[in-house]
Amino acid sequence: MSDFFDGAEKRVVVVGGGFSGVAFAIQLIRRAQARVHVSIVEPGQFLGHGLAYSAADPDHRLNGPINSMVIDPEYTDELLEWCQARRIIENDFEAHVPSGHVFLRRSVIGEYLSDQVFRHANDERFGSTIEHIRDVAIDVQKEPNGFLVKTSFCGDQIADMVILATGNPTPGLRKPFSPEHALHPRIIANPLVAGCLDKIPAGARVLVVGSGLTALDQLSTLLRRGHIGKLVAVSRRGLRPHAQSPEIRGIVSPRMPPTPILNKIDGPIPEFIAREPANVRRWCRALRREISSVVRAGGSWYEPFDAVRDVVWKLWPQLPLAEQQRFLRKLRVFWDIHRFRTPPMNDDMVRQAEELGRVQYLTARVIGVTTGAILNPVQVELEVRSGQTDRHEFDFVVNCTGFDSDDTTSRNPVLANLEQRKILRRHGTGMGYQVSDRCEAMDSTGRANPNLRIIGPPTAGTFGDPLGAIYITAQVKRLMPSAIEALGFPVIS
Numbered sequence: 479m480s481d482f483f484d485g486a487e488k489r490v491v492v493v494g495g496g497f498s499g500v501a502f503a504i505q506l507i508r509r510a511q512a513r514v515h516v517s518i519v520e521p522g523q524f525l526g527h528g529l530a531y532s533a534a535d536p537d538h539r540l541n542g543p544i545n546s547m548v549i550d551p552e553y554t555d556e557l558l559e560w561c562q563a564r565r566i567i568e569n570d571f572e573a574h575v576p577s578g579h580v581f582l583r584r585s586v587i588g589e590y591l592s593d594q595v596f597r598h599a600n601d602e603r604f605g606s607t608i609e610h611i612r613d614v615a616i617d618v619q620k621e622p623n624g625f626l627v628k629t630s631f632c633g634d635q636i637a638d639m640v641i642l643a644t645g646n647p648t649p650g651l652r653k654p655f656s657p658e659h660a661l662h663p664r665i666i667a668n669p670l671v672a673g674c675l676d677k678i679p680a681g682a683r684v685l686v687v688g689s690g691l692t693a694l695d696q697l698s699t700l701l702r703r704g705h706i707g708k709l710v711a712v713s714r715r716g717l718r719p720h721a722q723s724p725e726i727r728g729i730v731s732p733r734m735p736p737t738p739i740l741n742k743i744d745g746p747i748p749e750f751i752a753r754e755p756a757n758v759r760r761w762c763r764a765l766r767r768e769i770s771s772v773v774r775a776g777g778s779w780y781e782p783f784d785a786v787r788d789v790v791w792k793l794w795p796q797l798p799l800a801e802q803q804r805f806l807r808k809l810r811v812f813w814d815i816h817r818f819r820t821p822p823m824n825d826d827m828v829r830q831a832e833e834l835g836r837v838q839y840l841t842a843r844v845i846g847v848t849t850g851a852i853l854n855p856v857q858v859e860l861e862v863r864s865g866q867t868d869r870h871e872f873d874f875v876v877n878c879t880g881f882d883s884d885d886t887t888s889r890n891p892v893l894a895n896l897e898q899r900k901i902l903r904r905h906g907t908g909m910g911y912q913v914s915d916r917c918e919a920m921d922s923t924g925r926a927n928p929n930l931r932i933i934g935p936p937t938a939g940t941f942g943d944p945l946g947a948i949y950i951t952a953q954v955k956r957l958m959p960s961a962i963e964a965l966g967f968p969v970i971s
């Protein structure tokens with residue numbers, strides 16, 4: 479036990495109240511053996527919703543089964559119990575797949591996370607509290623005894639520790655779209671805004687740009703509404719996310735009892751990778767070899783792939799920057815379609831529509847976009863692989879090309895200010911910030927600050943893939959003992 483704890487309440491300000499901020503707050507309240515006040519600065523109405531779990535559409539589901547959603551590694555069945563108490567699973571007839579796995583609606587996760595905050599808002603053991611400050615943090619200033627978190631309207635928040643949990647950047651248009659196109663009523667630049675498809679009439683010709691999971695969500699929404707107009711999804715390489723493994727879908731039985739993901743995340747690097755030097759080409763070759771051998775033995779590519787996926791946080795930091803950049807340039811798209819898999823019900827819905835000719839997937843590049851008056855359709859020029867170009871007319875265009883990575887920093891005032899004052903250091907890959915293995919923010923000289931931490935997606939440059947909820951939960955668990963220590967609380971081992 480540490481001997482410098484003075485018994486006073488400590489104040490932690492968490493900037494961002496999405497999944498990461500909430501997972502941190504809950505784990506801290508549960509682990510700290512002393513009184514802590516957590517202020518979560520979040521402009522949204524509900525804590526825990528963030529970008530992913532504010533989804534209002536019932537067809538927008540988790541892309542993994544219920545056991546992939548955990549906020550505290552020590553209570554892995556909490557969500558299931560919470561759902562059972564509310565009969566959520568019984569009442570959601572489409573949530574089940576033949577294997578017995580359940581794919582919840584993302585809106586349920588939003589409600590669950592909000593409820594967890596509510597239940598921990600006044601913790602009885604030590605009198606710890608959580609408060610929602612509905613505002614935007616614009617800066618963090620160092621003070622002799624901690625920090626001042628400056629917000630737009632609610633004044634300055636005093637903090638002993640600041641956690642930056644600002645999450646994913648918002649989706650943005652890519653070239654040849656221009657920033658002005660985001661304002662055009664026929665172009666939906668951010669498909670994660672609830673109700674953004676409401677203005678699309680059933681007969682409209684719709685171009686979905688992108689063919690990943692967000693495109694699948696948007697197509698599901700339109701199909702469920704009985705859309706009868708032309709639906710075209712276009713992507714440069716024509717790649718689409720893979721389905722969940724045959725074991726999860728219930729097409730075959732598992733070959734062996736599944737290991738809980740959290741154990742795999744904490745477990746050793748698989749032998750077939752560990753024996754190779756830190757080199758993307760060598761690791762890919764080793765993974766391919768392992769896949770061939772597992773497939774020969776009656777398994778599928780999912781087993782070895784997932785074994786690597788779960789320890790990416792250990793592998794990625796071993797790679798030199800040039801290797802990381804090479805991976806992002808050349809291999810990431812291929813990695814992503816294996817890594818981010820489809821919820822089976824959405825996959826089925828869209829594939830059936832495709833067979834009926836209601837949805838068309840095209841491999842082509844958008845090379846030109848012309849908008850006119852509001853009543854006029856959008857003219858889109860597409861180039862197929864052979865180089866041939868065609869002009870098409872669409873009534874609406876829905877952008878599903880992913881996040882605008884520049885937005886992570888430059889458009890978020892708190893990050894931009896900290897970066898400008900060299901308190902944060904951008905990661906060399908451009909994906910978020912440089913942090914220590916305990917998520918301590920590093921300044922421009924490389925010095926880590928134990929009282930200023932960054933969690934979740936803005937640590938992608940350092941850890942490769944802190945993106946799925948369970949990987950964020952595991953990240954928070956790893957940093958928690960050092961955060962508790964940095965607050966001067968007793969650390970119970």
Ligand SMILES: Cc1cc2nc3c(=O)[nH]c(=O)nc-3n(C[C@H](O)[C@H](O)[C@H](O)COP(=O)(O)OP(=O)(O)OC[C@H]3O[C@@H](n4cnc5c(N)ncnc54)[C@H](O)[C@@H]3O)c2cc1C
Binds near residue numbers: 493521643892893
């Ligand atoms: C559409 C979508 C679907 C996903 N589906 C799944 C899934 O099925 N399964 C899974 O495991 N993972 C999924 N993920 C990934 C994962 O769960 C998220 O990346 C995770 O929720 C990240 O949480 P976060 O809190 O870090 O970020 P976010 O959800 O982006 O939340 C960040 C919050 O910070 C706030 N914020 C930002 N800047 C400031 C500021 N300056 N001041 C105050 N507040 C600020 C924002 O308002 C926002 O609410 C999905 C992600 C997305 C985007």
